Amino acid sequence: MKAWRLHDKEKLTLDELPVQNVGPDCVKLKTLACGISITDVLMYEGKMPLSSSPLIMGRQCVGLVVETGENVTGLSRGNRVAADPFVCCKTCAPCKSGKSDECEKMLCYGVNDNGFMSDFSVVPANMLYVLPDRVQDSDAVFIEHIALSINTVSKLGLDKGEHIVIVGANALGIILAQVAIYYQAVPILVDTDAEMLSLAESLGVYYTVNSVEADPMKKIFSLTGGKMAETVAFVTTSHMAFGRSLEYATNGGRVALVGCSDIADELSGSFASILNKQLKVMGVNNGARMFPAAINLLATRTVDVSKLVSCEIKFADVEKCVREHVENRDRFIKAVVKP
Numbered sequence: 278m279k280a281w282r283l284h285d286k287e288k289l290t291l292d293e294l295p296v297q298n299v300g301p302d303c304v305k306l307k308t309l310a311c312g313i314s315i316t317d318v319l320m321y322e323g324k325m326p327l328s329s330s331p332l333i334m335g336r337q338c339v340g341l342v343v344e345t346g347e348n349v350t351g352l353s354r355g356n357r358v359a360a361d362p363f364v365c366c367k368t369c370a371p372c373k374s375g376k377s378d379e380c381e382k383m384l385c386y387g388v389n390d391n392g393f394m395s396d397f398s399v400v401p402a403n404m405l406y407v408l409p410d411r412v413q414d415s416d417a418v419f420i421e422h423i424a425l426s427i428n429t430v431s432k433l434g435l436d437k438g439e440h441i442v443i444v445g446a447n448a449l450g451i452i453l454a455q456v457a458i459y460y461q462a463v464p465i466l467v468d469t470d471a472e473m474l475s476l477a478e479s480l481g482v483y484y485t486v487n488s489v490e491a492d493p494m495k496k497i498f499s500l501t502g503g504k505m506a507e508t509v510a511f512v513t514t515s516h517m518a519f520g521r522s523l524e525y526a527t528n529g530g531r532v533a534l535v536g537c538s539d540i541a542d543e544l545s546g547s548f549a550s551i552l553n554k555q556l557k558v559m560g561v562n563n564g565a566r567m568f569p570a571a572i573n574l575l576a577t578r579t580v581d582v583s584k585l586v587s588c589e590i591k592f593a594d595v596e597k598c599v600r601e602h603v604e605n606r607d608r609f610i611k612a613v614v615k616p
């Protein structure tokens with residue numbers, strides 16, 4: 278099989294690997310589509326440490342089942358599936374108490390274990406979900422973002438009619454805004470990029486704030502009737518300052534840091550508002566257990582990702598695509614690779 282492996286900073290190569298055997302409880306997948314996200318670009322740049330090397334890239338995958346191992350039930354050859362990249366240990370205290378999304382030893386394929394950027398892969402059957410026919414391959418690579426957004430809304434305890442300021446209008450921020458609307462909350466999306474904000478507006482996000490053109494504090498004050506927002510979600514892969522986003526919350530408000538934990542060291546700004554306003558701050562780094570709900574939101578077109586694919590590329594062009602996006606990271610939305 279052929280796989281794109283990251284060996285070191287800026288060293289990504291297409292390697293020929295031995296064919297894997299399909300063991301018990303496992304399935305062999307032919308990759309139909311794989312997403313390249315900002316996290317992948319950051320790993321390539323060396324801005325996120327590699328936990329093992331070489332590492333097969335890619336955590337967002339749609340595949341076709343071509344072989345099933347012993348004991349596999351519910352999946353058969355020809356099924357089109359999405360893979361949940363998050364694997365919990367099932368033995369730690371959170372896992373045993375039914376909170377597997379808070380697993381102490383959570384692994385993520387493509388981040389701290391081999392991912393899916395290969396022509397074929399062999400994976401445990403229990404991480405796969407069959408896709409409805411109406412969900413296209415290139416849309417399904419966003420299921421992981423939708424699942425993370427559902428988990429965020431749930432952890433924040435977002436209530437009907439509440440405001441949620443979302444800082445960062447990249448693919449995850451725009452999807453989170455759409456999920457918030459589904460929960461009958463009012464998203465206010467803040468970014469410095471006019472084009473990304475107008476893309477969000479075209480996907481149904483009504484309140485957007487360009488923090489270059491307007492003072493976000495004044496705008497949010499006005500939109501919330503002077504209360505400021507009950508909830509704030511800061512997208513960690515955005516280029517915005519975390520400290521500033523704390524100021525958008527009301528006293529006693531709830532704030533979530535959403536996304537990838539490995540770049541949290543770069544969070545900037547003053548965090549005094551956490552104490553001054555007695556904010557409840559939480560982290561949400563996965564959408565484990567939320568895949569079926571995320572697939573449903575895509576199948577019912579509740580979440581529209583149609584404009585979020587910036588390019589579709591051939592399997593041979595992965596390195597070229599990642600390299601190009603290093604220069605242009607803030608404008609990067611999502612590339613879809615079709616082997």
Ligand SMILES: [Zn+2]
Nearest residue numbers: 366369372380
């Ligand atoms: Zn666990």
